[in-house]
Amino acid sequence: xxxxxxxxxxxxxxxxxxxxxxxxxxxxxxxxxxxxxxxxxxxxxxxxxxxxxxxxxxxxxxxxxxxxxxxxxxxxxxxxxxxxxxxxxxxxxxxxxxxxxxxxxxxxxxxxxxxxxxxxxxxxxxxxxxxxxxxxxxxxxxxxxxxxxxxxxxxxxxxxxxxxxx
Numbered sequence: 001x002x003x004x005x006x007x008x009x010x011x012x013x014x015x016x017x018x019x020x021x022x023x024x025x026x027x028x029x030x031x032x033x034x035x036x037x038x039x040x041x042x043x044x045x046x047x048x049x050x051x052x053x054x055x056x057x058x059x060x061x062x063x064x065x066x067x068x069x070x071x072x073x074x075x076x077x078x079x080x081x082x083x084x085x086x087x088x089x090x091x092x093x094x095x096x097x098x099x100x101x102x103x104x105x106x107x108x109x110x111x112x113x114x115x116x117x118x119x120x121x122x123x124x125x126x127x128x129x130x131x132x133x134x135x136x137x138x139x140x141x142x143x144x145x146x147x148x149x150x151x152x153x154x155x156x157x158x159x160x161x162x163x164x165x166x
Contacts, residue, residue, distance in 0.1 A: 035080075035102055037142075044077040045138040046160065048151075049117035051131040053085045053093035053103075061133075061153035062099060068157040069100045075166060076140075082106050082117070083131060137164065 037045075048065065050058040065072070065079050072079055079101040085093070090103040104111065112118035117134045120127055135148040137160060145164065152159045160166075 035104060040078055040080075040138075041142075042140050044075075044140060045136075046072065046077055046079045047115070047136040047138060048079065048081045048156075049112060049115060049131055049134045049136075050081060050083050051133060052083060053089045054096070057133075057153045058083070059097065061151060061156050062093070063097055064154060064156045066097065066099050066101065071157075077137075080104060082111055084109060084112065084118075135160070 046065065048061065050061055052058055062081060065081075069079060081099075081101065081103040083090075083103070083105075084107055085103075085105060086107060087105040090105055093099065094103060106112050109118045112131060115134065115136060117132050118129065119132050121130045121132065122128075132149070133151050133153075135151055135156065136144050137146040137148075139145050146160070148156075148159065148163070
C-alpha cells in the first residue's frame, strides 16, 4: 500500500519526500505521445497538479510558469502540468495560451492519487473528491525538494524561487 504523505516526510526535513518506485509513471499519454517520469531523469522537475483547464486560477498558474519557462530551462528545470482533464482539453488549453510545457491527462487519477493531489474537498458545505492544487519540485535524483500545498497561482514562479533560494 502507498504510504501516507506524513509517513513519507523525512523527520529532519519537513519538505523532503522520497519518491517510491511505484510513483514512476509512464503510461500516460499527452499530445499523442507517451510521457513518463523517466523522461526527466537527470533533470529537475516542477510537477504542478491543478484542477481544471481554462479556469481562472489554473490559467493564472499555468501562464505564470509558462511566462518563465525559458528561465526554468536555463536553471535546469522542466515543467509538467497534471490534471484530470482529457487530452483534447489539454490541447485546447495549450493552443489558447501558447503553453510551452507538457500537460498530462490523468483522467483515471493515478498520478494525482500517487502524489496525494486527489482527495476530499468541500465547497458550500458539500464534500466531494477533486484535485488538491499542489506543486512538487523534484531534483535530478528523483528526490522531492519542496512541496507547495498553498500555491500562489499568480506568482508561483517567485514562490518556488524564494523557497528554494534559486
